[in-house]
Amino acid sequence: MSAYPILSMTTFLPLLGAVVILVAGGGGRARWIGLVTTLSTLGVSAPLYRSFDKGSSALQFVESAQWIPAWNVGYGMGVDGISLPFIFLATLLSVLCVGVSWSAVKTRRREFFAALMVAETAMIGLFAASNLFLFFIFWELMVVPLFLLIGVWGGPGRVFAAVKFLLFTLAGSMLMLVGVIALQRMCGSLDFKALALAGEGIEARHQIWLFAAFLAAFAVKVPMFPVHTWLPNAHTEAPTAGSVILAGVLLKMGAYGFLRVSLPILPAGVEAFLWPMLCVSAVAIVYGAYVTLAQTDIKRLIAFSSVSHMGFVTLGIFTLEQRGVEGAILQMINHGIVSAALFLCVGMIYERTHSREIAHYGGVAKVAPVYASLFALFCLAATGFPGLNSFVGEFLIVGSAFATQTWLGVAAVLGVALGTVYMVWLFFRAVMGAVNPKLDGLALELKPREVATLAPLVVLTVGLGLYPEAVLSYLHAPVAELLGTGGTP
């Protein structure tokens, strides 16, 4: 344990960076300040991993202070094994976002990097919050910078995508607000631990309504079928950094909400919604994969594949088994790494060709071998190739799904199979074959800065594939605790 407020520092350092960028970010300084801020945030958070006690399921690095006595709400921060990997993901991806936006963002850089920094604060704060009020604040804070990132620096359909994203998420989170307030009235506190204890006392019929209120917010963010329709627009139109944050972290916020709020606090609600949730997850996996097959736009293809992959996550969570939940969390981290990497790859080549259509590519491997091999690695990882990171999470989830109901396992396997088809097919159309004449005269090969941006993700993809225990060891204790107090099927 450290004596200084390490979580608050990690959370608010990017916000400070945003202020500095707005005040002094003129000229070319904004991106340098952004890089320094994100790197130092990563540095400040380093002691978190070093002195974390993996054997404990309790919150660590706890900070608490009086905040709003009238509502009995305090300022509380703390992490356990479930939230810590996400903080790592958020801090790491923020650095990469700065890297990929280095030359891609040409207009209003100051505002762009400031928005990126605010988004980083919201991401870290969400995973570090130890009470529901703070969780909600960061949840909402996240929406604003992304709205601007998509709407100002996005593609041709950016305004529609930004507004759709905003309205979907806001509609969900407003219902969550009623849920938060109702919980506050019933339990008298919004602290996660206190709520988990008091939650058992809430009447089952109230729990069902509360679960529905929170589901509205979480399902939109995950996104679960059928409220996923904002995602293809937002992912496709967002600038690369925006897509990376969306796919890498924002989608995980909903599933994290299930783990933090729904499972521990509303066991009766979970029980009532268990089958609908499992069915919707299975539909998302198969439907998402099936729709992915038909896409002709690379970013849209990766976006729809996210629907399918996040279906695995919710499936794993609602099996309510140790390995299923652990697999789901691992899958979230892995999807964060792989989809972020794929969006980075697409963004880098888009910067050169200004086209997202698969038909405009072909034979990239002949002109840009380094790019092609990295892209191949991430495509394989996305299919769940053994030895790469996604394999372990999907394997755990599929096993757990078969143990729950055979047809769920079948749906999951079908999703994996279709996933292999669309990723490999994408790779063949875009990278293999003869060089597309449209690519003539373009310098497609990656610059060293871009290779450096992708390098950490390569390490993680291979590393977590070979040694998943690096993440799983954090999860054993808190997941066991979660399922002990949570509902059982």
Next chain:
Amino acid sequence: MTPVLALQAATLADLRLLSPELILVGTALGILLIARRIRRSPVAGRLTILAALASGVSACWLLPAGSADGARSIEGFGGLFVIDSYSQFFKVLVSATLAVVALVSRRSVDRADAPHGEYNALLLLAATGMMLAVSAVDLLTLYLGLELTTLCSYVLVGITVDRQASNEAAIKYFLLGSFASALLLFGISLTYGTTGATEFDAIAGVLADGNAPLPLAAIGLVLAGIAFKVAAVPFHAWAPDAYQASLTPVAAFMATGSKAAGLAALGRISIVAFEPAGEFVSIVLIGLAALSILAGSLLALPQMSMKRLLAYSSIAHAGYALLGLVAGSPEGVSATMTYAFFYVFMTLGVFGVVITLGERGQSLDGYRGLAAQRPVTAALMLLFLLALTGIPPTAGFTAKFGVILSVVTAGHVGLAVLAVLCSVVSAFVYLRIAVLIYMEEPTAPAPARMTTVLALALGLAAVVTVAGGVLPGSLTAWAVSP
């Protein structure tokens, strides 16, 4: 001493309690005396700001120290008028509003070629009426206060005498306003007829005895009369026309000060005078709140004129603020007070930006590409729009959280869900402006730079808006229900 003399002496001593109002009235009369000489000079505006600040300070000064039993009120003028933390909270708010409005008025008044002296005197008198209304514990004082405010507002709306639209709006406002005043008076006379009292406490006492059941019509008429002042649906029809046709600072004053004073009056009357009939009051307030939120949010959607849009938005916000009163609990009233306070500052902020942009700020099209031309103004506008939407960490979220908490506590979860769903609709309304500002290309030349005075006013509004979001508990010590 004879009883009459004793009463007179007591009344004279009570004048001290009126010092915030007297400062405003004195300044107003002083300005009127020299109005012809300062027709085009900014001195009237400066006097108004000074008077507003002095009045706010004296309102703080008068606040009685808390006694052991927590009773913090001084009655004056034989029970017509009270000083308690509730009234002083709103008086400080009204004087702050007056100061900000006077601060941002100068250019608009100049451009419209309106007389500075009369303009500021009317502002001061309207603020006096608001202060009287928030201190009123008698139906007649309340009526006088509200009427003084409304009468001044009629003239302020029509102060640009050579503009037809403004004359038309003033007359519409006057006709509907007189109708509402008649409703209020009729309600007062019915109440007096049945209970024999006009004092709030005495009315509550008679009602609680149950001997003289007050006709529901009396309560309904009184509430309707005041609902007109806060522009709650279905008594809102005047607001869009009046806002659109009047000078922007006048619209700002009506949207903030008048609304806050009306809410204060509604709060006190429903929790003190009609407390024994709380159930009926609550039903009326639920109706007003739900309709205002629904209609205000939906009708703001198609507006293309900025001030009309803000008029509908202020109608919706009146509905949100009324939510706190539905519960009839001290916590609920406190939530409404907090809502009113933060709403005033974020609305002043938005109007401040509209004033900054001058002619360009009047229609939504004028906001296209503002971020590329004036990034600071654009960022401030975004902040205020987010606050109006209720997104944390702004004061708008704090305010919304408080009123919805009180509604859920009172058990009206359906109303809470309606309120939050409508806030998604209004999010579309506000963020449409944000989209124009940030995501469109400019079509008009860049607006003039913000003047120092406007920057000061907008800075104050922004500080309150952010501070209220970061420290949501900061007002709870002050926002105490009567």
